Amino acid sequence: MHPGIIFFLVILGSVLFHIFTPWYWTDVASNWGGMDDTITLTFWIGGGVFIAVCLFMVYCVFKFSYKEERRAEYKPEDKKLEKILTWATTIGVVALLAPGLVIWNNYVNVPKNAIEVDVMAWQWGWQYRLPGKDGKLGTTQIVNINDDNPFGINSDDPYGKDDVMIQSDVLNLQNDKPVKILLRSVDVLHNWYVPQFRAKMDAVPGIVTYYWFEPNKVGEYEVLCVEYCGVGHYAMRGGVIVQDEKDYKNWLGQQETYADLIAKQENKEINKKQLAKKTD
Amino acid sequence: MSEEFNDNKTIHAQSSETISGGGSSAAPDIDYVRPAEVEEQDLYHGHSFITKWVFCQDAKVIGVQYFLLATFTGIVGLILSWLMRLQLGFPGAAGFMTAEHYYQFVTMHGMIMVVYFLTALFLGGFGNYLIPLMVGARDMVFPYLNMVSFWMFFIAVGVLMASFFVPGGPTGAGWTLYPPQTILEGTPGSGAGILLMCGSLILFVAGFTMGGLNYLITILQARTRGMTLMRMPLTVWGIFTATVLAMLAFPALLVGALMMSLDKVLGTSFFMPTILKAGEVLEYGGGSPILFQHLFWFFGHPEVYIVALPAFGIVSDLISVHSRKNIFGYRMMVWAIVGIGALSFFVWAHHMYVSGMNPWFGFFFATTTLIIAVPTAMKVYNWILTLWRGNIRMNTVMLWCLGFIVTFVNGGITGIFLGNVSVDVPLSDTYFVIAHFHMVMGIAPLMVIMGAVYHWFPLVAGRFLDEKLGKWHFWTTFLGAYSIYFPMHYLGFIGVPRRYFEMYDSPYMTSAVGMNEFISLAAFLVGAAQFILIYNIIKTLKTGKRAGSNPWKACSLEWLTPSVPPEHGNWGDRLPVVHRWCYDYSVPGAKEDFITQTTPPSEVQNTGVEKT
Numbered sequence: 051m052h053p054g055i056i057f058f059l060v061i062l063g064s065v066l067f068h069i070f071t072p073w074y075w076t077d078v079a080s081n082w083g084g085m086d087d088t089i090t091l092t093f094w095i096g097g098g099v100f101i102a103v104c105l106f107m108v109y110c111v112f113k114f115s116y117k118e119e120r121r122a123e124y125k126p127e128d129k130k131l132e133k134i135l136t137w138a139t140t141i142g143v144v145a146l147l148a149p150g151l152v153i154w155n156n157y158v159n160v161p162k163n164a165i166e167v168d169v170m171a172w173q174w175g176w177q178y179r180l181p182g183k184d185g186k187l188g189t190t191q192i193v194n195i196n197d198d199n200p201f202g203i204n205s206d207d208p209y210g211k212d213d214v215m216i217q218s219d220v221l222n223l224q225n226d227k228p229v230k231i232l233l234r235s236v237d238v239l240h241n242w243y244v245p246q247f248r249a250k251m252d253a254v255p256g257i258v259t260y261y262w263f264e265p266n267k268v269g270e271y272e273v274l275c276v277e278y279c280g281v282g283h284y285a286m287r288g289g290v291i292v293q294d295e296k297d298y299k300n301w302l303g304q305q306e307t308y309a310d311l312i313a314k315q316e317n318k319e320i321n322k323k324q325l326a327k328k329t330d
Numbered sequence: 331m332s333e334e335f336n337d338n339k340t341i342h343a344q345s346s347e348t349i350s351g352g353g354s355s356a357a358p359d360i361d362y363v364r365p366a367e368v369e370e371q372d373l374y375h376g377h378s379f380i381t382k383w384v385f386c387q388d389a390k391v392i393g394v395q396y397f398l399l400a401t402f403t404g405i406v407g408l409i410l411s412w413l414m415r416l417q418l419g420f421p422g423a424a425g426f427m428t429a430e431h432y433y434q435f436v437t438m439h440g441m442i443m444v445v446y447f448l449t450a451l452f453l454g455g456f457g458n459y460l461i462p463l464m465v466g467a468r469d470m471v472f473p474y475l476n477m478v479s480f481w482m483f484f485i486a487v488g489v490l491m492a493s494f495f496v497p498g499g500p501t502g503a504g505w506t507l508y509p510p511q512t513i514l515e516g517t518p519g520s521g522a523g524i525l526l527m528c529g530s531l532i533l534f535v536a537g538f539t540m541g542g543l544n545y546l547i548t549i550l551q552a553r554t555r556g557m558t559l560m561r562m563p564l565t566v567w568g569i570f571t572a573t574v575l576a577m578l579a580f581p582a583l584l585v586g587a588l589m590m591s592l593d594k595v596l597g598t599s600f601f602m603p604t605i606l607k608a609g610e611v612l613e614y615g616g617g618s619p620i621l622f623q624h625l626f627w628f629f630g631h632p633e634v635y636i637v638a639l640p641a642f643g644i645v646s647d648l649i650s651v652h653s654r655k656n657i658f659g660y661r662m663m664v665w666a667i668v669g670i671g672a673l674s675f676f677v678w679a680h681h682m683y684v685s686g687m688n689p690w691f692g693f694f695f696a697t698t699t700l701i702i703a704v705p706t707a708m709k710v711y712n713w714i715l716t717l718w719r720g721n722i723r724m725n726t727v728m729l730w731c732l733g734f735i736v737t738f739v740n741g742g743i744t745g746i747f748l749g750n751v752s753v754d755v756p757l758s759d760t761y762f763v764i765a766h767f768h769m770v771m772g773i774a775p776l777m778v779i780m781g782a783v784y785h786w787f788p789l790v791a792g793r794f795l796d797e798k799l800g801k802w803h804f805w806t807t808f809l810g811a812y813s814i815y816f817p818m819h820y821l822g823f824i825g826v827p828r829r830y831f832e833m834y835d836s837p838y839m840t841s842a843v844g845m846n847e848f849i850s851l852a853a854f855l856v857g858a859a860q861f862i863l864i865y866n867i868i869k870t871l872k873t874g875k876r877a878g879s880n881p882w883k884a885c886s887l888e889w890l891t892p893s894v895p896p897e898h899g900n901w902g903d904r905l906p907v908v909h910r911w912c913y914d915y916s917v918p919g920a921k922e923d924f925i926t927q928t929t930p931p932s933e934v935q936n937t938g939v940e941k942t
Contacts (some may be wrong), residue, residue, distance in 0.1 A: 060809070060812060061355070067817065072841070076825060076838055085753060085755060089747065098870075099739070099743060100739050104736055105713050107717060110718050110722065114718070114720050114721060115722055115724060116654075116724065121721065121918075123718075123719035127662065128658075147697065150696060150752045152613060154692050154751045154752040158692070169351075173607075216357050236606040237605050239508055239510075245838060253686070254619055255604070257620075259686035272837075274827075274836075277759060280516035282831060284832050284834075285834075321714065
C-alpha cells in the first residue's frame with residue numbers, strides 16, 4: 051500500500067473521530083459559554099489548517115514520488131507566495147486572538163454585584179466562608195487558625211463577626227447570581243475547579259487569588275483540585291450545589307456565623323466554669 | 331563577523347554574474363575563495379583505549395557517547411511511562427503501585443524526557459557529531475572542555491538515578507517542581523529526592539554550558555573557507571539558535587534549583603510563605619511560590635524550543651535531501667528559526683495563566699504567544715512546499731519526516747488553543763495539555779530523531795539500517811503514538827485533570843475508562859516498538875549493506891569526508907573549500923541531481939545556479 055493512503059486515512063480518521071466522538075465537554079453551567087465558542091472557532095480555523103496542510107502533503111507524496119528520469123523543480127524561493135502565506139496566517143491568528151482577549155477581559159473584570167466567597171484550601175480539603183449581612187468578608191491570617199477559629203479570622207475585624215462559615219467541602223450557590231471566588235491556601239498550591247463552570251484559578255499560599263463566574267443551571271457539581279498538591283491531590287474533591295433563590299436563602303439561614311461560633315465557645319467556657327464551681 | 335559576511339557576498343555576486351554571463355575567460359576568478367585567516371587547529375590524538383573511547387576529545391565520539399547515555403535515560407523514562415499507563419488504564423493491576431510511586435514516576439518521566447533525553451540527544455548528540463562536520467571544522471574548538479561536558483552530564487545522570495535509591499525515593503513533585511509542596515512533607519521524595527534532583531540539574535547546566543560554548547564558538551569561528559552563515563545547513567542553524575537559548579535560559583533553572591535547595595537545607599524563604607501544616611505554623615515566611623514559577627518557565631518555555639529548533643533544522647535537511655529539492659525559502663527558514671528563538675523569551679507566562687499571577691499579564695502573553703504561531707506556520711508551509719514538485723524518495727527517513735509534519739501541525743494547532751488565554755482556562759491542567767505537549771514536543775521531535783538516525787547511521791557506522799524493519803518501526807510508532815495522543819485531547823475536554831493517580835467514579839471520568847484502557851495498550855505497543863530500532867542497529871552493525879561515500883547523494887559537507895565513517899580530524903590532509911549553499915539539488919543543466927558544496931563553479935558551468 052502506498053504510504054500516502056495511510057496518511058490520508060489518519061487525517062480522515064481524525065476528522066471522523068472529532069465528529070462522532072462520544073467524549074466531549076460537559077454542558078456548560080455558567081456564563082462562560084464564550085470559552086466554548088472560542089474553542090469551536092479555533093477548531094474550525096485550526097482544524098481547517100491541519101486538514102489543508104496534511105492533504106497537501108499527501109497529494110505531494112502521491113504526485114511527486116521518486117522517478118529515476120524526473121528532476122525536481124529548482125526554485126529556491128518565491129517571495130510573493132511567502133508574503134501571501136504570512137499575511138493569511140497573521141489574519142487567522144488575529145481572528146483567533148481577538149475573541150480570546152475579549153473574553154479574558156470579562157474574566158479579569160469582576161461584576162460589582164458578585165458575592166464574594168472565601169475558598170480556603172489545605173492538604174487535602176476545602177472549606178468556605180460567605181459574607182454576612184454586611185456583605186463583606188472579615189480579614190484573615192494563617193497564624194490565627196485553630197479549632198475555635200477555623201478560618202483564621204482577625205477577631206478585631208468588625209466585618210468578620212457575621213461571616214457565614216461552612217465547614218464542609220460542599221458549597222451552595224444561588225443560581226444566576228455572579229460569585230467572586232477568593233482563593234487562599236494555608237499550605238501548598240491548589241486549584242478549585244468545576245468542569246461545568248469552565249473557570250479556574252490556583253490557590254497560592256501567601257496571597258489571595260480570584261476569579262468569577264455566574265452559575266446558570268440548578269444542580270449538583272463535583273469540585274476537583276487541578277493543581278498538583280502532593281500525594282492526596284487526586285482525592286481532593288468537593289462539591290457545589292446550585293440552587294434557586296428560595297432554596298438558597300433557606301440553606302443560608304441554617305448556617306453558622308463566626309459570632310455564633312464564638313458564642314458557643316463562650317457558653318462552653320461558662321458551662322465548664324459552672325461545672326467546676328459545682329464540683330468544688 | 332559581519333565584515334566577513336559582506337566580503338563573501340560580493341564574491342558570490344561576482345561568480346553568479348560570471349555564470350549568467352556564460353563567460354569562460356574569467357574561469358580562474360569564479361572559483362576564488364578567500365584564503366584562510368587562522369592556522370589549523372592542533373588536535374589531541376588519543377592512543378590508548380581510554381583516551382580514544384572513554385575520555386575522548388573527538389566530538390564525534392562524544393556525540394555518540396551523549397547519544398547512548400541519553401538513549402539509556404530515555405529508556406528509563408519509557409519504562410516509567412509504561413508503569414504510569416498501567417496504573418491509569420488498569421488501576422491496581424500493579425500491586426506495588428501506590429500514589430507516592432505514581433507521582434514519583436510522573437515526575438521522573440517528565441524531567442528525564444525533557445532534559446536528560448531530548449535536550450541531551452539533540453544538542454549533545456547531534457550537535458557534537460554534526461556541527462564540526464557540517465561547517466567543515468576538524469573538531470570542536472575546545473575539545474578538552476567538550477569531553478568534560480559529557481562527563482559532567484554522566485555525573486548528572488548518575489545523581490539523578492541515585493535518587494531512586496535514597497530513603498523516600500526520588501522527588502514526586504511533578505517535573506515543574508513547584509514549591510511549596512516540593513520540599514514539604516506530603517509530597518513524595520521531599521527530602522533527599524528533591525535535593526538530588528536539584529543537584530543533578532545544577533550539574534547538568536554546568537556541563538551543558540561547557541558543551542554549549544563549544545557549539546557556539548565552533549559555528550561562529552571555525553567554519554571552513556567559503557562557509558558563510560547563510561550557506562550553513564538549517565540543522566546547524568537550529569542547533570546554533572537552540573544553544574543560544576539554552577545559554578540564556580538554563581541560568582534561570584540553575585538559580586531556581588539553588589534557591590529551592592537553600593529553602594530546603596538552610597530554611598531560607600525564597601519561595602516559602604507562612605505555612606500552616608498539620609496544625610503548626612512552619613518557620614517560613616514572606617516568600618513567593620509564584621517567583622519560582624516565573625524562574626522555572628523562563629527556562630521552561632525556551633526549553634521547548636531548545637528541543638524544537640534542532641528538530642526543525644534537521645527535518646528541513648532530511649526533507650530537502652530526500653525530495654531532491656532545495657529547502658523552500660531558505661532565508662525565511664533561517665529568520666524563522668532566529669525569530670522563534672528570540673520570541674520564545676517573551677511567552678513564558680502562558681504556562682501560568684491560572685497560576686494566580688496578576689491576570690492582566692494574560693493579555694500580553696497571549697498576544698506574544700500567538701505571534702510565534704506566524705513564523706512557525708511559515709516553517710510548516712516551507713516544508714510542504716519543499717515536497718511540492720520534488721522527486722520524493724519514499725524511504726524510512728522520509729516517512730519519519732512526514733510523520734513529523736502531521737504530529738507537529740496537530741500539536742502546533744492545539745498550542746493555539748492553550749496559548750489563547752481564555753481558551754486555556756477550561757483546558758489547563760487537564761489531559762488536553764498532556765496530549766498537546768506530548769504531540770508537539772514529545773512525538774514530533776522524536777520523529778525527527780528517528781528520521782535522523784536512519785539518515786545519518788550510514789555516515790556514523792558506514793552501513794544502512796534495514797529498511798523493512800525501519801518501516802515496521804515507523805508505522806507502529808507513528809500510528810500508535812497518534813492513537814495515544816489524538817483521543818487524549820478529548821479526555822481534557824471532558825475535564826479529566828492531569829496528575830490524578832486514580833479517577834474514582836466522577837461521571838465524566840467513568841465514561842473515559844474504555845479510552846484509558848485503549849491508550850494504555852497503545853502506549854505499551856509504541857514503547858515496545860522502539861526496541862525494533864535497537865535490534866535493527868545491532869543487526870545492521872554486523873550485516874548491514876555497506877553505504878560507501880555519500881549514499882543519499884547529499885550536498886552538505888558531512889557526507890564529503892575522505893573516509894566513511896569520518897576519522898578523527900574529519901578531513902584528512904586538507905580542509906574542504908565551500909563554493910555554494912548545501913541545497914543545490916536538481917539544478918537545471920547539471921549532470922547529476924545534486925551539486926556538492928565543494929564543487930567549484932567552474933565545474934558546473936552552464937547551470938542555472940542561483941546566487942547563494
